[in-house]
Amino acid sequence: MDSIFLFLIGTVFGSFFGLIIERFPTGESIIFGRSHCDSCQKMLAVRDLIPLFSQLISRSRCRFCHSKIPLTNFFLEFSCGWIFLFAWWNWLDLPAFLLLLLSLILSIFDLRQHSFPLGVWLIFAIIFISLFPSAFPPYCWLILAIFAEYFDLKIGSGDFLWLFTASFALSFLQEIWLIQLASLLGIFYYFLRKKRTEIPFIPFLTIAYLMLLLAPQIL
Known part of the structure; x- marks a missing residue:
């Protein structure tokens, strides 16, 4: 019940x-x-x-x-x-629980409107920072997000902001694996599409995160 x-x-x-x-x-x-x-x-x-x-x-x-x-x-x-x-x-532990909820919201935003709701992300980011004080390295993603806002890094600032929140649930090595998995999925999707246009990347980051969560249960 x-x-x-x-x-x-x-x-x-x-x-x-x-x-x-x-x-x-x-x-x-x-x-x-x-x-x-x-x-x-x-x-x-x-x-x-x-x-x-x-x-x-x-x-x-x-x-x-x-x-x-x-x-x-x-x-x-x-x-x-x-x-x-x-x-x-x-x-699921608390960081994974919060990250999955945020990822669902951001993925649908990305799929529907190719946009990143900064206000929604900021609420979750404040929760992560408040509940899980972290060391300096994760904040490097914020620096990259600022660079991506002004320079063409071939990845959106919103993707780096997602990686910042993911750093509270994953180690740096796991994030590297996650980025590689998401990139491979994105490349396959890009070549399977008839129209070669900009693709939403946060859904692929989310799928890659789910794969990392499920891998220990399967292997």
Whole structure:
């Protein structure tokens, strides 16, 4: 029963993160204002806001205008449910738990809008710094992020900021492995695409991090 409750709590957080992803780029209030359909602007009832179940029942469409609801919303809620559950089972420590939540949010931002929500990252960064005071080396990623903002380093400043937060959950050697794995995944994805355009890199960093988490369980 506790596991089911924790999973449901996780899906609620996932739903809230989805709200942040929808409203943050537009400047719309995250705290105030009722939830509404982004297409027809109709106010949503409680039955439209139940994590996972509402989207399954509606078949991922608005019940007013029938516009499609992104499947990433369902994925975010489902994934957050499992992340909360894994943390409850002690399969994730606190740094890994926080990093996975942040990575999900940033990955969807990167996939949808090719943008980096600095304000969202900053909240998590403050939590990491407050809970896990660290030595100097991880802060080198912040210096590289500043350089990437002004010079073409072929990697975005947001990617370096993600690596800064990852340094609280990983050793420097693990981060090097992570970057190599993410780069290989990104290269494969780039050549498989028909359009050779800029690719979002944070999703590949996230996948590589999951691979590092799972590797000790498999090997």
